[in-house]
Amino acid sequence: MNAPGRQGPPARGGWVDWLEQRVNLSEIFSFITHFGLVYTPVDTQKPVREVLREVAAEPVPRYAHGARVLGLLAAILFGLQIVTGVLLAYYYRPTPEAAFESTRTIVRDLPGGWFIHQVHAWGSWLLVAVIVLRLLRLFWEGLYRAPREVLWWCAVAMTWVVIQSDFTGRLLTWDSHTYWSTVRGLEVVWAIPIAGPILAFLLGGRTVNADVLIRFYVLHVMVLPAFYAAFLYLTFATLRRVGLSQTGPARDERPIRYREHLYSMTMLTVGLFAILVTLATLLPLRFHGAADPYVTPGGVRPPWYMLAPYVLLQRLPLPWLSGFVMLAAAFAVLLLPLWLRRDETPGRRLRIRLAGAAVLLVWLVLSVLGALLERR
Amino acid sequence: MKTPLVFLLLAVATLTAHAQTVPPAGPAAITASSGRCGVCHPAERVQFEKSRHAPEGVRCVSCHGGNDRSLDAGAAHGAGFRGRPARQDIPALCATCHSDEGRMRPYNLPVDQYALYQTSGHGQRLARGDRQVAVCSDCHGAHEILAPHDPASSVNQLNIPQTCGRCHGSRAMPGAREHQDVLKKYQSSVHARALFEQGNLRAPTCVSCHGVHGANPPNVGDVDKVCGQCHTAERRYYTSGGHAVARGGRRPECASCHEAHGVQAARPERLASSCAVCHAGDARRLDLGRRLWTEYRTAAAEVDKAAALVAKADAIPIQTEDYHARIEEAHTYLREALPAAHSVQPEVVAGFTTRARAVGEEVQKELEGKFANLRQHRYVLIAFWFYVLLTLFVLKRFRDQAARNR
Numbered sequence: 001m002n003a004p005g006r007q008g009p010p011a012r013g014g015w016v017d018w019l020e021q022r023v024n025l026s027e028i029f030s031f032i033t034h035f036g037l038v039y040t041p042v043d044t045q046k047p048v049r050e051v052l053r054e055v056a057a058e059p060v061p062r063y064a065h066g067a068r069v070l071g072l073l074a075a076i077l078f079g080l081q082i083v084t085g086v087l088l089a090y091y092y093r094p095t096p097e098a099a100f101e102s103t104r105t106i107v108r109d110l111p112g113g114w115f116i117h118q119v120h121a122w123g124s125w126l127l128v129a130v131i132v133l134r135l136l137r138l139f140w141e142g143l144y145r146a147p148r149e150v151l152w153w154c155a156v157a158m159t160w161v162v163i164q165s166d167f168t169g170r171l172l173t174w175d176s177h178t179y180w181s182t183v184r185g186l187e188v189v190w191a192i193p194i195a196g197p198i199l200a201f202l203l204g205g206r207t208v209n210a211d212v213l214i215r216f217y218v219l220h221v222m223v224l225p226a227f228y229a230a231f232l233y234l235t236f237a238t239l240r241r242v243g244l245s246q247t248g249p250a251r252d253e254r255p256i257r258y259r260e261h262l263y264s265m266t267m268l269t270v271g272l273f274a275i276l277v278t279l280a281t282l283l284p285l286r287f288h289g290a291a292d293p294y295v296t297p298g299g300v301r302p303p304w305y306m307l308a309p310y311v312l313l314q315r316l317p318l319p320w321l322s323g324f325v326m327l328a329a330a331f332a333v334l335l336l337p338l339w340l341r342r343d344e345t346p347g348r349r350l351r352i353r354l355a356g357a358a359v360l361l362v363w364l365v366l367s368v369l370g371a372l373l374e375r376r
Numbered sequence: 377m378k379t380p381l382v383f384l385l386l387a388v389a390t391l392t393a394h395a396q397t398v399p400p401a402g403p404a405a406i407t408a409s410s411g412r413c414g415v416c417h418p419a420e421r422v423q424f425e426k427s428r429h430a431p432e433g434v435r436c437v438s439c440h441g442g443n444d445r446s447l448d449a450g451a452a453h454g455a456g457f458r459g460r461p462a463r464q465d466i467p468a469l470c471a472t473c474h475s476d477e478g479r480m481r482p483y484n485l486p487v488d489q490y491a492l493y494q495t496s497g498h499g500q501r502l503a504r505g506d507r508q509v510a511v512c513s514d515c516h517g518a519h520e521i522l523a524p525h526d527p528a529s530s531v532n533q534l535n536i537p538q539t540c541g542r543c544h545g546s547r548a549m550p551g552a553r554e555h556q557d558v559l560k561k562y563q564s565s566v567h568a569r570a571l572f573e574q575g576n577l578r579a580p581t582c583v584s585c586h587g588v589h590g591a592n593p594p595n596v597g598d599v600d601k602v603c604g605q606c607h608t609a610e611r612r613y614y615t616s617g618g619h620a621v622a623r624g625g626r627r628p629e630c631a632s633c634h635e636a637h638g639v640q641a642a643r644p645e646r647l648a649s650s651c652a653v654c655h656a657g658d659a660r661r662l663d664l665g666r667r668l669w670t671e672y673r674t675a676a677a678e679v680d681k682a683a684a685l686v687a688k689a690d691a692i693p694i695q696t697e698d699y700h701a702r703i704e705e706a707h708t709y710l711r712e713a714l715p716a717a718h719s720v721q722p723e724v725v726a727g728f729t730t731r732a733r734a735v736g737e738e739v740q741k742e743l744e745g746k747f748a749n750l751r752q753h754r755y756v757l758i759a760f761w762f763y764v765l766l767t768l769f770v771l772k773r774f775r776d777q778a779a780r781n782r
Contacts, residue, residue: 104693107692107693108692108693108694108695109695256779257778257779259778260775260778260779263771263772263774263775263778264775266771267768267771267775270764270767270768270771271764271768273764274760274761274764277757277760278757278761281753281754281756281757282754282757284692286691286692287690287691287692287693288691289690
């Protein structure tokens, strides 16, 4: 009847051993690593000190480097969003009457509230940017091919979840500009054939009112983070099967110890936090007054990632075409691995990259047009 | 034996039924109030049936006399027939009913119109034998007289300018050449825009200043009383100032600067230019006008600057409820400063502009202080980055050490 804690080297005493004899700390550590940090399975039968020692000595690719850093940044940013988001939720009240007032109370009257709010706002902006760039990087490196299809699907799903978190979050302040920006965005969503009317029905109609606000709030603080965590879990479960990608130049492929990788990640976290603090201090997002559903301020655009379908919606003769384009793009990205799964020649790979770049260019041009669009 | 009784009962029933088909006499009987006059005068009949008089028991014969039950022209136009009343007789004719308190009481109508008319310019000229002046029917119509609240009535609030303008805006009117464009001037005025464009039925028309039945141009010295009915604050300051003192039977009045009929929206910058209309060569008085304008302009500029800062503070956001109230207070002083300018005394205007400017400057100073506090975040940021770089440097040393121990 050996307890797992007694199998390791002689006990050194202290609170870790005291706890080790009562709780399986390796199990807890293993649970945490399912959502990040460690890319290999953890032996939960060994004592936690030994597990940590083994993990620290584990060889990993030099990952906190170049474009590969995007995944780590997304994970760090997600953590920051959770921490700041929970703090904001203490004071936020999700009703049309109180939403703007309570947000303003947080920013204006609570000590340090402006900092939490601005870090959360800029964090969401960076998270969307990072998660989209990560998807582009995975496409460019061809990391959707077998056996990494599930990783690709997870990346696509996480991009969707993050964009939806940003979209639902920007309504919550009930600021006149973000409110109407959300209305413009929803116009795009409602134009999607079949799914649009169903979504409008689920939201409780096509008026952005108290019902939409509370539904967005629930999505933003419960449903979407839960989905994000689930896809994070799936990503790491997949990583433990297929391993980290080995795509860089040869000199980067010389593995390093996990201990070094951990230092790099800490440096990344510190750097990212410093950038967020700087943005929040020097370029704080402004308030425009509480939203009035009967008064539309001029010059309101949907969020930047919806500008391309928005310009199609505004300028194409058939409104459902823009929604169709958006839906088609989403499915095309999701299904990419299914028809590109076989190993291909370098020439074919180049053609795929060029096709992707062309699609991206069209998207960017449409987005610029959308930003310059005068609404009819 | 029973049969005759049944017949008798049937006969009684038939007679009774027949009696019921005869139209009962009394107020329920709707008969043409024009009587039989309309047979020969159908156009007048149609007009009269639409009028406010027709349902109230006024008949053709009430004004024209004669007999409206006869179809024979000789009998109808017989005893007591007045025909078309002479113009000079019309006011007295209307007054037979409209000055009769007993008849007007049920309608809650005033009975002083005739007395007022006799005091009016129209009434006095008529008494002197001028047959061209307006009598009741010129404004109210003859047969188709409608209630004033009826939008089709010629004396409805919205139609009064056109009704008066029929004579007072026409070249045909003798001896009033200077007032020929009076309707056009009124229609260009701020009063007419309020009435016709904004639908403000309290906006003044001709009768608001000149009187209704007692219509007359206001006398010299009375203009400020007329305008002051609505513009009370302006009048209060005007009467306390130097302009209200008559010199040689004349004195500058509201219309001297604002025009009588073509009144335009008051623009504060006219404080600087209006004085030149009378005081063109008088440097001291011209300077006084410029001082009034400068007082107002500098104060308004300070308040505007403060309001812009409050808007900027709202966007950050920082606490501004108090400042909103103070900007409102400053706007109240500025609003009061413009009527005060009618006293043409810079010290009276300064009483308000100084307070407005003081509030504006105070708000600016306090908000600038808060912005400066916010800017101190930047210095903290420099210190923060120093520690960030230090931390990164230390972490990099640890990482390099870990790499060497590999």
